[in-house]
Amino acid sequence: MSAAAFIEKNKDRFLNELLDLLRIPSVSADPKFKNDVFAAAQFVKGSLEKAGADVAEICETPGYPIVYGEKIIDPSLPTVLIYGHYDVQPADPYELWDSPPFEPVIKNTAIHPEGAIFARGSADDKGQFYMHVKAFEAMMAAGELTCNVKFMIEGEEEVGSDNLEGFVLANKEKLKSDVILISDTHMISMKDPSITVGLRGLTYMEVEVTGANRDLHSGTYGGAVANPINVLCKMIASLKDENEHITIPGFYDKVQELSDAQRKRLNEAPFDLKEYQDKLEIEAVHGEKGYTTIERVGIRPTLDVNGIWGGYTGEGAKTVLPSKAYAKISMRLVPDQNWQEIAKLFEDHFKSIAPAGVKVKVKAHHGGAPAVVSDSSVGYQAAEAAMQETFGKRPIPTREGGSIPIVALFQKELGSDPILFGFGLDTDALHSPNEHYGVKNYFIGIETIAAFFRHFTALNQK
Ligand code: BES
Ligand code: ZN
Numbered sequence: 001m002s003a004a005a006f007i008e009k010n011k012d013r014f015l016n017e018l019l020d021l022l023r024i025p026s027v028s029a030d031p032k033f034k035n036d037v038f039a040a041a042q043f044v045k046g047s048l049e050k051a052g053a054d055v056a057e058i059c060e061t062p063g064y065p066i067v068y069g070e071k072i073i074d075p076s077l078p079t080v081l082i083y084g085h086y087d088v089q090p091a092d093p094y095e096l097w098d099s100p101p102f103e104p105v106i107k108n109t110a111i112h113p114e115g116a117i118f119a120r121g122s123a124d125d126k127g128q129f130y131m132h133v134k135a136f137e138a139m140m141a142a143g144e145l146t147c148n149v150k151f152m153i154e155g156e157e158e159v160g161s162d163n164l165e166g167f168v169l170a171n172k173e174k175l176k177s178d179v180i181l182i183s184d185t186h187m188i189s190m191k192d193p194s195i196t197v198g199l200r201g202l203t204y205m206e207v208e209v210t211g212a213n214r215d216l217h218s219g220t221y222g223g224a225v226a227n228p229i230n231v232l233c234k235m236i237a238s239l240k241d242e243n244e245h246i247t248i249p250g251f252y253d254k255v256q257e258l259s260d261a262q263r264k265r266l267n268e269a270p271f272d273l274k275e276y277q278d279k280l281e282i283e284a285v286h287g288e289k290g291y292t293t294i295e296r297v298g299i300r301p302t303l304d305v306n307g308i309w310g311g312y313t314g315e316g317a318k319t320v321l322p323s324k325a326y327a328k329i330s331m332r333l334v335p336d337q338n339w340q341e342i343a344k345l346f347e348d349h350f351k352s353i354a355p356a357g358v359k360v361k362v363k364a365h366h367g368g369a370p371a372v373v374s375d376s377s378v379g380y381q382a383a384e385a386a387m388q389e390t391f392g393k394r395p396i397p398t399r400e401g402g403s404i405p406i407v408a409l410f411q412k413e414l415g416s417d418p419i420l421f422g423f424g425l426d427t428d429a430l431h432s433p434n435e436h437y438g439v440k441n442y443f444i445g446i447e448t449i450a451a452f453f454r455h456f457t458a459l460n461q462k
Pocket of ligand 1: 401
C-alpha cells in the first residue's frame, strides 16, 4: 500500500490520536500542569515508537523534557530533522471558549467548511508537529521512507525554550541533518499556500512602578502624591511617538532596512486589507507610519503592552491611590536586533523617564532572536515542489510576525537550513480562546510532508 493510500485508510485513527494528545493540558507556563506536560512528552515518545522509530527517548532537562526520536535507514542518505513543541499556551480566559479547551471538538466554520478541531494547541503546535509523526508512520508502513529522519519535540517553546540551547550544543552530532523541518507557522490561505522565510525575534519585559509605601485614600492624597498607575500609563504612552515610531534611543540602530525591490516583492503577496479588517471587526489598521500591514508585521519591530495591572479592580468602586502598578511589555524584533541589547536599552530608557516620586523596577523575561531563512536552498525547493504537488499552486515566500526563537540557534549551531513549513492559518486563533486547526489542513499537511521527503531525496540525488 502506498503512503497516500495508508493515510487515506487511517484517517479516522490519525485524527483520533491527535484528539487524545490535545486532551492533555500541557501548559508549560503554569506549574499546576506539570504532570500533564510530562504526560504529553510520554505520549509523543509512544507515538514515535508506534510509528516505527528505532530510537524514541525522553531527554531530561532542568525543565521539561525534549523527546528525541530517529529512524536511520542508511547513514549515506540525507537526514531530515523535525522540530516541534508539545507544550501549549495557557487557555485563559476559559470563559471565552465556546467549548472546553482540553476537550477537543470538531466544528465547521466559514474558513474551514470541512471542519476544524477546537482545542488549545490544535494549531500551535500539536496538530502541526503531529502531522510529521503521521507522515513518518505512513512512509514507514508503505516502505516509502526515502531518507533518514530525526525528531526533536520540546516542551518549553511557549516559555522561551530555555533548555533547548544546552541540548542542541551538547548533541550537535546526534542532531546532524541536511534540513530541519518546522511546522509551527501559517500559510496565507488554503488557496494561497506559502512558506515562511522570516520570523521576528522577541524581548519580553516586566516593569513595576511604586509610589507611596502603601495604598492611600484617593481623597486625602489624590493630586498630591504620584499615582503609579497614572505614571506608568504616561511612561508607556511615551514609548511611541505620533507615527508609532518607538522612542527608545538606539532601538532602530541595527534594524535592517529592505531595498525598494525587496519591499515591492513582499507586498506582492495576496493581502486584502478590507477582509483583514472585517475578520477582526476593526474599522482601520494601526501601525508605524510609512509601512504597509504586511511590512508592519513582517519586517518592522514593534512594542506592545501585553498586560497591565494594579489598584482596585473588584466589584463597585473603591477610592484608592495604589502603591504599585505593573505591566508586561513585549518588543518584536527584526534582523539584526539582538534581544539582550534591546532589553538593556529598554531598561535604561524606562528608568530614565521615571518622574521623581516613583521607583521603577525593570526585569527581562525571555527573549529570542529574529530569523530569516533561505528561499533557494535545496530544502526550500523540495518544500516548494511538495506544496505545488498537493495544493496545485506554487507557494509564496512570506515573512511572519511571530517568533520561534530557536530557529536562529539552529542556523548557527546545526548549520542546516530550517524550513518553516507551516499549514495553519492566521485566523486559527493561536494563543486565543477557541484556537482551532482545520481537519483539511491536518491531512494536506501530512500528504505534503510525505511529498517533501520524496522531493528532497530526488533533489539530493541530482
Ligand atoms: N507558533 C508560534 C510562533 C508563530 C506564530 C510563528 C505565528 C508565526 C506565526 C510559537 O509557538 C509562539 O507562539 N512563539 C512565541 C514566542 C515564545 C518565545 C513565547 C511567540 O511568538 O509569542
Ligand atoms: Zn508554536
